[in-house]
Amino acid sequence: MSQISDFDIAVVGAGPAGLAFVRCLAGAGLSVALIEGQDEAALREPAFDGREIALTHHSMRLLKTMGAWDRIPADHISNLRQARVLDGGSAFALTFGARNADRLGVLIPNHLIRRALFEVVEGQAGATLMAGRRVAACRVQTAAPRGRLTLDDGTTIRARLVVAADSRFSFTRDQLGVGAGINRLGRSMMVCRIRHDQPHGHVATEWFDHGQTVALLPVADPDQRVSSVVLTLATPAVADLMGMSPEAFSAEMERRLKGRLSGLALVGTRHAYPLATTWSHRFAGPGFALIGDAAVGMHPVTAHGFNLGLRGQETLAKVVRSARGGDIGSERLLARYQHEHRLASWPLYQGTNALVRLFTEETPPARLARGLALRAGQANGPFKAVVKRTLTA
Ligand SMILES: Cc1cc2nc3c(=O)[nH]c(=O)nc-3n(C[C@H](O)[C@H](O)[C@H](O)COP(=O)(O)OP(=O)(O)OC[C@H]3O[C@@H](n4cnc5c(N)ncnc54)[C@H](O)[C@@H]3O)c2cc1C
Missing domain, CATH: 3.50.50.60 (FAD/NAD(P)-binding domain)
Known part of the structure; x- marks a missing residue:
């Protein structure tokens, strides 16, 4: 029974x-x-x-x-001092900084x-x-x-x-x-850690590039040379990346990051999440x-x-x-x-x-609109304050 x-x-x-x-x-x-x-x-x-x-x-x-909180090892908690949003090949960045010695938030492995x-x-x-x-x-x-x-x-x-x-x-x-x-988006997120030459300075980057979205998140590391990469692409392209050897993958990531980071080496495992x-x-x-x-x-x-x-x-x-x-x-x-x-x-x-929608559409009007949106965001103090509060409250 x-x-x-x-x-x-x-x-x-x-x-x-x-x-x-x-x-x-x-x-x-x-x-x-x-x-x-x-x-x-x-x-x-x-x-x-x-x-x-x-x-x-x-x-x-x-x-x-x-x-x-006290059960999370302190040396695995990464302080987030600044976040910046980049659009395509534009040199302009919308930035959010922590006041004084404060931090915007923290990053902790799930x-x-x-x-x-x-x-x-x-x-x-x-x-x-x-x-x-x-x-x-x-x-x-x-x-x-x-x-x-x-x-x-x-x-x-x-x-x-x-x-x-x-x-x-x-x-x-x-x-x-x-x-x-x-809403199944037909895209996937690939996440992994990479080691790189430049110190990350506890800055997070969200880069809405044409055809790909890349987030670089600072990982707690004594010499600040490890970041988490979050790459969003069409699901089949993510499957290709997952199947590459660590060496081929690191070279491919260096190509995709277009010189933002160099000397890349994969650390640990890669993970793929279909987006919905x-x-x-x-x-x-x-x-x-x-x-x-x-x-x-x-x-x-x-x-x-x-x-x-x-x-x-x-x-x-x-x-x-x-x-x-x-x-x-x-x-x-x-x-x-x-x-x-x-x-x-x-x-x-x-x-x-x-x-x-705004940052993944590839039509010329959408590209123009997001460039304008970022600049307006930087110029508009109250807008930035609202976004920052949403991110950190
Ligand atoms: C790449 C990525 C990055 C992210 N980054 C962030 C971030 O920076 N900040 C943030 O706030 N959020 C982030 N998220 C979102 C965050 O991870 C999720 O919102 C969170 O994990 C959801 O937790 P949950 O407990 O609701 O569900 P889940 O973590 O999905 O847990 C559900 C649990 O239910 C169990 N389960 C399922 N079905 C059954 C069943 N029939 N019977 C018994 N058990 C069952 C599963 O085994 C699982 O353990 C991220 C997500 C992804 C994919």
């Missing part, structure tokens, strides 16, 4: 959003099941995945409050954040980790306890609230009957809520996805805590989360998509 377990909350997905949400419920007196497809060893020691996450000051504060979040959740009172098991079916009904999940090992989980944190292609979202606008942006038609309903990429799958170019996911789970945890023993699956209660998080997400989602 299959086993049935009851919980207050079932969270599907132990990515950064799911882990942080469980952590934010610590001490709330709720029993929480955290279901994750990867096995426990992969969660405890996640592999390097190429992503260097640019954290806002708000995210840093939140990670500190959760106790995760796998180290995941590891730190896992460490603070592991052993948390009231939290039960179910790793190496995937959700095979999920539904919510009007009668308590509302949520019913079937795992691939036959276990049944009943919960008063189901929280989907299982990525932008969320299986749980589909099972709950929640639609989403999914997603927007869920609902973020919550009776007995369920969506967080992280399951709610909003941002284009990575403005580095908001993780930060937004962290903010959303914080909002949901606050709303759930405010129930104080009441119905945590109530549609009215969860509507507060939906309202607040949609307000926070919509301008960032639409703004980022508009930016991507």
